[in-house]
Amino acid sequence: MGKQQRYTPEFRSEAVKLVLEQNLSLSVASKRLGIPEGTLASWMAAVRSSSKPSAPGSRSTPDLLAENARLRKELAETRMERDNLKKGNGVLCQGVATRYAFMKKWRLHYPTVTMSRMFNVSRSGFYAWLKRNPSRRTQEDERLKVAIKVAHTRTRESYSAKRLQPELAADGFIVGRDRIARLRRELGLRCRQKRKFKATTNSNHNLPVAENLLDQTFTPSAPNEVWVTDITYIPTGEGWLYLAGVKDVFTREIVGYAMSKRMTQELTGRALFRAVQQKRPAAGLIHHSDRGSQYCAHDYRKLLKQFKMKTSMSRKGNCYDNAPMESFWGSLKNELVHHCRYETRDEAKASIQEYIEIFYNRQRRHSRLGYVAPAIFAQNYNNQQQVA
Structure with missing residues (x-):
């Protein structure tokens, strides 16, 4: 990470979306992203001041974000009910911090006492963990997630972790490829799926053809060769x-x-x-x-x-x-x-x-x-x- 972090317009937009979609307070969001609360507040104010009244019958951006958040919540609840917390079984093999993180994610859907008993941790320890400020590594990960989402959209969802690395570096985020891959998985981001295509050539003619001068040797030494x-x-x-x-x-x-x-x-x-x-x-x-x-x-x-x-x-x-x-x-x-x-x-x-x-x-x-x-x-x- 550079000492002086630049925030692109896309990064600011994604940070505001994070606050709106997850209904976070400015204090919590600023700690998660590792940026000053006043800076985030100014970004929020700019979005609110720039929003214009919607046309009759149309839906504003905040409404769409709220609807999106509601649908995500309902989908999460449906999946958890279907799986009956089966996903949590793998968490038992992880450390205490991972179990706490899982509980934090699902505490609005399942009783904390049930999850505490299931994961063999104490409720008091969980609540104490919630009050702690996020670590520097966690803050960096959250900033990186926002930057990765921005780069993923800007590159039309076509870049792998390897190709995203220099893209993020150009935005001021110097980070390893494995870390990018891990955060992409956590965000659920994937490249667009490749599909086969068919190329056609009509070579059934009596016109003259030329010799193959290249013979699959594509190594010119300059442009326009x-x-x-x-x-x-x-x-x-x-x-x-x-x-x-x-x-x-x-x-x-x-x-x-x-x-x-x-x-x-x-x-x-x-x-x-x-x-x-x-x-x-x-x-x-x-x-x-x-x-x-x-x-x-x-x-x-x-x-x-x-x-x-x-x-x-x-x-x-x-x-x-x-x-x-x-x-x-x-x-x-x-x-x-x-x-x-x-x-x-x-x-x-x-x-x-x-x-x-x-x-x-x-x-x-x-x-x-x-x-x-x-x-x-x-x-x-x-x-x-x-x-x-």
Whole structure:
């Protein structure tokens, strides 16, 4: 933990939610989070002063929070009644502090005397434990939980504990990966579930194909040396939306993309034009794709020749030959598309554009880049080259 802790707006919002959802006093909440009571009070006052009257028939944020807290309480009671305190059996194997913590959590639902007898602890000891100020470690854990919830939401519920570590460090929380994993479990936070997706390539044509220049060796030494490209599709209420993308293998950045209701060479051409317009690559760049008819078409190959690019194509039916692009499709669909239901193509376009431009290129930490975003990695590389 740093000596001077910075509190982001998201952290302040989650701290206020903690007070409202759990109906805590400012004194208790400030001790739990390890922050001054006056600071927390000012955050609460700011929220109250900024809240506006709701429209007729709508529900205000405090009402929704109260309803959410009520539902959580009812769910907890139902589960405890169903399990008949079976979850407490494992607590017997833990220390006294763990038993006290369990009793504190469920004391509003079950008599303290019953739980004391069940866990073989004294009621007086339990009440004395309640009056103690939380330890420094406990306070740090509570602050970390708030920070983890903020980071989990900001990263679209897609980061594991390993990837959350540098994200939290950027917020001023220096903490070990195992501790993050433990607190995530306590909060019940998980990454969005991955789902399989199917990629299609129409290689049944008589158009000329190019040699595989990469042969699964994706190790360029600088930006704009190797680009990979491919097409995927997104379901919407109006039908399929086709997305063509161009990815720089060195920076992992999506340098060009285009979307359309038809899968044509015009679509792939627009994606390539956009990439060239943004990056202005030198002659000799390797352009790698599959054997789809859109990439083998005469007009598209004419574009590659115009831009002085070297053409490379995957072997038939081998998705590993274009692994970097397949990896991006997996991220896009597992982190966004599979969790959305688009009514129109325009709605899908706006969502995908925001994911690529804002999240993937500029915010999403990439493990192969030392856990920095592609655009930042590219900028750092260019800065180093200028200094050299």
